[in-house]
Amino acid sequence: MAARLLPAGNDPIRPGATRALSLSVDGEPIDGVEGQSIAGVILASGRLSWRRTSSEGKPRGLFCGIGVCFDCIVTVNGERDVRACQRRAADGDVVQSQHDALPEVRA
């Protein structure tokens, strides 16, 4: 088990009607709910990471959740470096994970 969206029926806040949306993330369709962030949709699908670091190729995903750390950046509809925790998902968004190789070889 991992991150997940609380099913509406179990939620004490009595959620009203929502609209579904679907993203393509690295070519794979992922369903979410309108109003979620891109990070929220991906996390709730059970995927915890969507970026590889430049130097060591380590996986990263959500960390600060409020737009401060830039760990969560993705390419959205061709626009690079978009913070997935801050950008609301729009139905049909095409999201690609980023791995930016280092510009130079390190000693």
Added chain:
Amino acid sequence: MSHRSVLVIGAGPAGLAAARAARAAGASVTLLDSSDYLGGQYWRHLPAARPAGNEKVLHHGWSTFSALRRELEADAGCEIVLGAQVWALETAHGAEAPTVHALIGPVDGIRRSGRSFTADALVLATGAHDRTLPFPGWDLPGVFTAGAAQAFAKGERVAVGSRVVVAGAGPFLLPVAASLTQSGARVLGVYEANGIGRLLRGWLPRPWRLLGASKKAGEALGYLRNHLGNRIPYRTGQAVIAAHGTDRVEAVTIAKLDAEWRPIPSTARRVSADAVCVSHGFTPRLELPIAAGCALDADRFVTVDGRQATTTASVYAAGEITGIGGVDAALAEGQIAGHCAAGGHQGDPVVKAAVAARATFTDFASRIEAAHGIRPGWTAWLHEDTLVCRCEEVSYGRLCSAASATDSASLRSQKLSSRAGLGICQGRVCGRTVEQILAAERPGGMRDGASTDRRPIVAPVRIGELAAAAADQTSSPTLISTERP
């Protein structure tokens, strides 16, 4: 009545209270926030696309927030601009407030439009973000700041894990555990680094002063009683000192700490978990006050006087950037700042209650620091290969060896040679940690007086947007303030 104009940056509790008070004093108000909702971190909530009948169960003071929002949204004298990322301030001369440059549109989008704002007075209310100290494995997916868990629980109804450990320091860990539970996660335990002795010494002196803060103390007790109760263990003097896993967190090591936060090795034990949420306090978002030239106090919060005026003419500050006092302090300070920015006085009857509340909750802030402030022994849980700077992937070992090899007491040259703090987050996550580690490596500390809080460009801006901004503003070619020596 005033005919002044007041620009408020930040629509959290402090900024909302400032906007309302400035309007009540007759000023015209513009309220900016980079997010697309009002409420800031404290009242982060579900978007309009996800209506809920009883959202208030996730919040404290929801009726206060609803009233603020309703009033400001209905008020033609208050322009609310959301999705407005302020990226630079341009200081003015004399008594004029700085010009504020914002990019408006979808977060980090390529087609945002630039807009510049001027007003008679500026209220800065940009809040704070979590400070999370590094530990081995903190870069694994599944390790989050406590704020991330809170933001996704309240703002999306997503629990960041199903078996979750909450750790760090401060009263904030309690609402985080409560929100996780309310979002369907199982919280395995809340681990507060400070021992019960320090907690009591920090919170209990002069208890009569807490009477005024009883609502806030009641909120904390309510968490302990209702949400945590017997279901979630609350352990003091313990910390998560490592996270384990290959591509994601599978377990954590928890150990007892001594009073200086050095782990006691014989007490280490492993607990399996699929998420760990860690916060050791908050760091104020100081880039705008610094760009405006506002002085900071010894604890690196914005210096303000009784009117919440900063040392820069026509610039006021309120909320977490002036001290970590929580929502009630932010509301009181915001109200005073907005009132005075609109031309009012701190002695005016309309702000009497706010002035009294401010005194109570500033006391609250010093208690939080006395009971929960970071102790220096934590570096004992770092390994040579533990990342300190997540963006540039600089390890503790590399930072220390760069520090000893360069033999420079300049923070800037240390950063340049190690690359710590130079990544895309601009040192927001690791800046203070890097400073602290370098100072410990070089007795006498860094001598150039530089600080990792200074970020002339407040948010990453795309080259095209900069060019467009420059083309729009040919009269002022130097949009970006340069770093001072």
